[in-house]
Amino acid sequence: xKFTAExxxxxxxEILDPQGKAVKLGLHNLGIDNVADVRIGKHxxxxxxxxxxxxxxxxxxxxxNKLLANLIMETYSYxxxxxxx
Amino acid sequence: MKFGVVVFPGSNCxxxxxxxxxVNLGQEVVKLWHKDHDLQGCDFVVLPGGFSYGxxxxxxxxxxxxxxMDAVIAHAQRGGYVMGICNGFQVVCEAGLxxxxxxxxxxxxxxxKNIYLKAQTNQSILxxxxxVERAYKIPIAHADGRYFANADTIKELQDNDQILFKYxxxxxxxxxxSNPNGSLESIAGVCNKTRNVFxxxxxxxxxxxxxxxxADGKLILQQLLGVLQKQT
Numbered sequence: 182x183k184f185t186a187e188x189x190x191x192x193x194x195e196i197l198d199p200q201g202k203a204v205k206l207g208l209h210n211l212g213i214d215n216v217a218d219v220r221i222g223k224h225x226x227x228x229x230x231x232x233x234x235x236x237x238x239x240x241x242x243x244x245x246n247k248l249l250a251n252l253i254m255e256t257y258s259y260x261x262x263x264x265x266x
Numbered sequence: 267m268k269f270g271v272v273v274f275p276g277s278n279c280x281x282x283x284x285x286x287x288x289v290n291l292g293q294e295v296v297k298l299w300h301k302d303h304d305l306q307g308c309d310f311v312v313l314p315g316g317f318s319y320g321x322x323x324x325x326x327x328x329x330x331x332x333x334x335m336d337a338v339i340a341h342a343q344r345g346g347y348v349m350g351i352c353n354g355f356q357v358v359c360e361a362g363l364x365x366x367x368x369x370x371x372x373x374x375x376x377x378x379k380n381i382y383l384k385a386q387t388n389q390s391i392l393x394x395x396x397x398v399e400r401a402y403k404i405p406i407a408h409a410d411g412r413y414f415a416n417a418d419t420i421k422e423l424q425d426n427d428q429i430l431f432k433y434x435x436x437x438x439x440x441x442x443x444s445n446p447n448g449s450l451e452s453i454a455g456v457c458n459k460t461r462n463v464f465x466x467x468x469x470x471x472x473x474x475x476x477x478x479x480x481a482d483g484k485l486i487l488q489q490l491l492g493v494l495q496k497q498t
Contacts, residue, residue, distance in 0.1 A: 196414065197448070199374045223323075248331065251324055251360065253367040254414060 183266075184229050184237040188259040190250045191222035225249055228264075237261055267494050270298040270308030272338065272354075274329045279315035279352065279471060286474035287312070290484055291491060300332040310347040310490065311338050313354030315407070315469060325368060325410040326356030335361060347494075348463045349392070352408055355455070355465035363463045364456050365423060366415035371408070372448025378407040380480070381446050383454055383468055384434040387427045390457050391493040392464050392486065401438040402482040404468040406446060411467040413449035413456075420450060431455035431466055 192198045201219040208216045227244065231237035241259055250257040269287050273280045280297060288295045296306050305311060318329035329335070335357075342348045342363050350358035356368045371377060382401035385393040396402070415423070423429050431454040435444040445452045447467075455466030470483030 196369065197372060199370055199372055203374055248327060249323070251327065251367055253416070254369060 182231060182233070182237070183264050184231060184234070184261055185264050186227040186229065186237070186241045186259050186261050188225040188227065188241070188245060188249060188257060189222060190225065190245075190255050190257045191220060192255055196254055222255070234261065234263060267293055267310065267491070268306075268308045269293050269295045269310045269312060270305055271295060271312045271314055272298045272300060272334055273314075274300045274316065274318035274332060274357075276318045276320055277314050277316035277353070279469065282469075283312055283314045283351070283471045286471040286483070286487060290474045291487060293491070298334055300329070300334050302334050303337055305334075305337050305341055308341075310349070310494070311341060313338070313348070313350040313357050314471075315352030315354060318353055318357065321353075321410070324356075324360070326353060326358075326360040329353075329357045330360040339363065342458075342463050345460065345462050347391070347490075349490075350463075350465040351471065352406075352411075352467055352469055355467055356410060358463055358465045364458045364465045365419045365428075366413055366453075366456065368408075368410045368467070369412040369414050369448075370410050371412055371446070376407075376409040377411070377446055378405070379446075380405050381454075381468065382434050382436055382438070382444065383431045384438050384440060386429045386432055389427050390430055390461050390464065392455075392457070392466075392489055393430050394493050395489050396486065399438060401434050401436055402486065403436075403473065403480055404470055404483055404486070405472045406468045407472075408447070408467055411447040411449065413451075413453040413467075415450065423453075423456060424451075426459055428457050428459065428461075429453055429455075430457055430464065431468070
């Protein structure tokens with residue numbers, strides 16, 4: 182079966198995100214004053230083959246835990262979809 | 267004493283490191299290619315600075331899974347010496363060989379300048395003979411140098427005397443003003459619990475030759491030899 186995983190990797194809440202802070206300033210300069218917080222992370226799309234959805238899930242979890250996210254500083258979440266034609 | 271300097275795609279301080287070890291310190295040095303699987307009998311492995319794999323995903327994250335890293339991690343787990351400088355520090359963090367992680371500098375910018383460092387302990391081969399009252403002038407060149415670990419880990423580093431270097435000013439004062447990148451506790455370098463893996467953001471190899479007008483880095487790198495030669 183074929184799957185896609187839509188993965189979001191975000192900096193942990195308590196960690197200063199200087200990029201988000203700079204973008205917030207940019208938004209204020211643009212006149213959008215009501216933005217209270219900006220956090221910037223990564224969106225990663227994977228396509229994978231796996232015999233079952235549980236296998237696909239296990240692969241995506243391993244990819245996130247070992248490489249795509251560093252759990253010391255980031256959190257991840259993902260949505261898995263079966264795209265088998 | 268044989269040193270190995272790992273070359274990842276995107277490493278750019280490998281030649282400087284080889285030069286400092288070979289010419290300034292007179293040691294036997296080989297380069298270790300990232301696709302290799304053995305350390306050619308090296309006693310001491312250095313992961314140099316640079317931008318391995320373009321710093322894609324996170325600095326050091328992809329290099330950590332290079333074929334050579336299995337051998338480097340096994341070497342470290344056997345008690346062998348490993349030192350990561352700058353991008354190398356990011357790689358040893360990503361590999362879990364030392365605690366913590368290096369985040370984007372709090373000022374968002376790449377910083378390339380001389381800073382001052384203070385050794386925090388003499389209980390490591392890298393800092394064994396350094397004057398803990400003295401400020402050593404060493405260059406930094408990084409965008410991701412903000413040392414971070416959770417509160418429990420920081421406490422553990424303190425309790426186990428694993429903080430090797432802190433950023434300070436020319437007079438040796440450690441303060442927020444002398445912290446160039448927002449590192450927690452002004453941490454510039456740490457070691458693992460068993461004190462055989464070291465990581466530091468500043469570049470001692472870039473200040474190891476008298477011709478550069480600053481040889482404070484040589485004072486740091488020399489520590490390795492004094493202690494290691496006593497052991498062999």
